[in-house]
Amino acid sequence: MAFLQASYSLSAELYINAKKERMKTQAIAFLAYHKGINCRRCSFRSKRISMRHNFLWKMCMKSSVSTEECRETIESTSHFSARNSPETVFDVGVIGCGPAGLALATALSERKLRVVCVDPQICKPWKNNYGVWLDQMESLNLSDCLYPVWSKTRVHIDNSRSRLLPFAYGRVDRVKMKQKLLNICKNSGVVFYEDSVENITQEQSQYSCITTSQKEKLFCRLVVDATGHSKGFVEFHTPHEPGFQVAYGIEAEVAQHPFPIDEMLLMDFRDCHMTGNMEDKSQSSMFPTFLYAMPMNSTKIFLEETSLISKPPVSFEHLKQRLLKRLDFLQIEVKSVMEEEFCLIPMGGSLPVLGQNVLGFGGSAGMVHPATGYMFSRVMEMAPFLAKKIENSIFHGENFSLTVSLWNELWSCERILQRHFFQFGGEYLSKISLNEMRDFFWAFFMLPDKEWKDFLDFRLTSSRERLLFGLHLFWRTNAALKFSLVKEAMLSGRLKLLKSVIL
Ligand SMILES: Cc1cc2nc3c(=O)[nH]c(=O)nc-3n(C[C@H](O)[C@H](O)[C@H](O)COP(=O)(O)OP(=O)(O)OC[C@H]3O[C@@H](n4cnc5c(N)ncnc54)[C@H](O)[C@@H]3O)c2cc1C
Structure with a gap:
């Protein structure tokens, strides 16, 4: 220990x-x-x-070429004049230009919303090394941002058990992908500030004010916190024990x-x-x-x-x-x-408090897969969906309920149930020994390919799919794992797990 x-x-x-x-x-x-x-x-x-x-x-x-390009992008947008005036109100202020923030800003700008993005690291490449499944990026038309791509993916369980998975895997070209999103934003008129946000205040009921460390004031109808796992401005239910x-x-x-x-x-x-x-x-x-x-x-x-x-x-x-x-x-x-x-x-851990004034997206909204740690493809996929909902809410909804309805879209009952199911998996995996983990993953990767892949890809959206997945996996595990799974389900999973497979 x-x-x-x-x-x-x-x-x-x-x-x-x-x-x-x-x-x-x-x-x-x-x-x-x-x-x-x-x-x-x-x-x-x-x-x-x-x-x-x-x-x-x-x-x-x-x-670096990318940095120069990036600086050009932000300089050409940040001349915006009346930013300190409440008469100039952006539709959406996005705090953080990680994958989540930029994907959302891109999707919002494509819908012609007036967007401002604030991040002290806009001109720096993303820090993390992201790995994703090729099929997911292909379905999002983003496979050109992967380099390299491996045609095969291998899992070694132990010296005698190994499986070649029939799915290609890629590494995100961080520079290319970020520049691609920045270029779309630039061409759609997104304004960028290279600064960090200090606080957000609610100004009357119509808009919020973002104050940066340089004391810039940016007025927005909606503020989205995409500051990642630092939990910048989004509150989580306590205790939050991921x-x-x-x-x-x-x-x-x-x-x-x-x-x-x-x-x-x-x-x-x-x-x-x-x-x-x-x-x-x-x-x-x-x-x-x-x-x-x-x-x-x-x-x-x-x-x-x-x-x-x-x-x-x-x-x-x-x-x-x-x-x-x-x-x-x-x-x-x-x-x-x-x-x-x-x-x-x-x-895993608790969910953000739904309905709070600032909307979260990405790591700040608890969107990481609770059993695998994946999130990249998910935010890319969710960004256009959320942008559409934001557009509808801003132009057709009541302002006071703007974030309430958006939080409910982001964390709909269906997604919460799906999260409970994955979270049970994560909790279970955090408690088992190496041998149990080997047996578990052997059973997992021996499932029909679609089933284990759906688990990793945030699918299994209906309770029926989750139940079938659970039963199929359970059936393939050995007696010792069956016993520990049942024990975990009774001691920790309980009502949440039950609901996730029947509701
Ligand atoms: C090392 C690592 C590797 C990972 N690998 C994978 C992977 O292979 N595949 C996968 O699917 N997922 C992976 N993840 C999980 C997840 O996809 C990442 O955490 C992802 O970066 C989260 O994106 P994000 O945009 O929510 O936050 P971040 O990428 O953390 O971006 C947050 C941005 O907010 C800015 N910011 C923070 N505070 C402020 C502030 N006060 N004002 C203004 N801006 C601010 C930061 O500068 C940053 O640019 C990985 C995570 C980590 C940590």
Whole structure:
């Protein structure tokens, strides 16, 4: 238990540390990403990244094509004159230009709504390394923003059980995707402010006022908080006790690696590297982690040691140590690290308070899949739907009930029931051992492909589909898992789980 953080309150600290680490390490990431330069000074085992790296990061940002394009985009829009006057009211103010905020701003602007976006990081590429299923992005006409795409996806359960999944997987090209959305916004007249929002006040009943740290005042009929998992301006029901997906990853130049370059490795639960001593063995068994790997070519690879869901969260340092042991075991010699990822995703927990004045979207609205941590494709899919509802509400609805109806659209009864079902899965997975997890995922991936994929893709929208999924999975599990599933359903799932499969 030593490696586990002692209490939930430490999760805030983890966030801050993750952010600090990210700031330090983005330098290396983007030198490699945009310029193709590897920094030899940053060996895998080095803990500190020098000031020089930070300097290089800034230089890199200044000269990066995407940044210049992006700056052009925001400068051409932020000349908007009467912004400090309540006579100039935007239809929608979007706080945060992550995937959720920009997808929504894009969809709103395509509906000719007057939109303002505020984010201190508009000109910086998104920080996270996003992986998505190709079919989802194809159905959203966004597959041109993936690079690379692996035609096959692999799951290793243990040394004797492995499955090749018949779905292609892709990595989001963060620079291309963000620029694509920014360009649509620019062409549709969205106004951008490169600043952070300090507060939001309600001005009479008709509009809200966003105040930025530079004391700009932006008046909007509707404010959307898309600030991600920082829970900026959206309140959640208390107690809000999410589980956490924690992952430590590196994008590295290696001498060689054993993974086929046309396969994305979604989960590798093999743990031969953790069998050297009793302590490693028991930790691996009690606190399962797996390898998530994206081979770019025979010498460049993204490797991430992942704790699917834990409460309290596993520490980054522990995951890093596990990854090092795994690499040693696999005889993967790291030549240089181009990027480090510190991933911390709150999953499940309570819902936002529905009806509050500020509408949430994305991480800030609890939209992450409670059992997998996925959300990217979901916000891309939901943005046009929500934009349509916003347009209807603004032009045809009563102002005082604007956010109430929109919150109810975002978290309709159907979606809440679906979330309860997924959340039961997440809670269950946070409690089981490595062997149970292996048996669970073997049963899961042996389901008909459509069923497990529907679970991962936020489908299973009707109670009938959820019931059938649950029964099929239960039927495939062994006696020990059946027993633990029933126990979890009776002790934790109870009414919410029952409702999710019958209502
Ligand atoms: C490391 C990591 C990897 C992930 N990988 C995947 C994946 O592979 N696939 C997947 O589907 N999901 C993934 N997720 C989950 C989810 O898709 C991401 O968390 C996603 O980035 C959430 O998008 P968002 O737009 O809601 O928030 P964010 O991406 O966090 O964006 C929030 C934006 O708000 C801005 N902001 C914050 N505060 C303020 C303020 N006060 N004023 C103005 N702006 C502000 C920030 O600068 C930021 O640009 C990952 C999450 C993490 C953390």
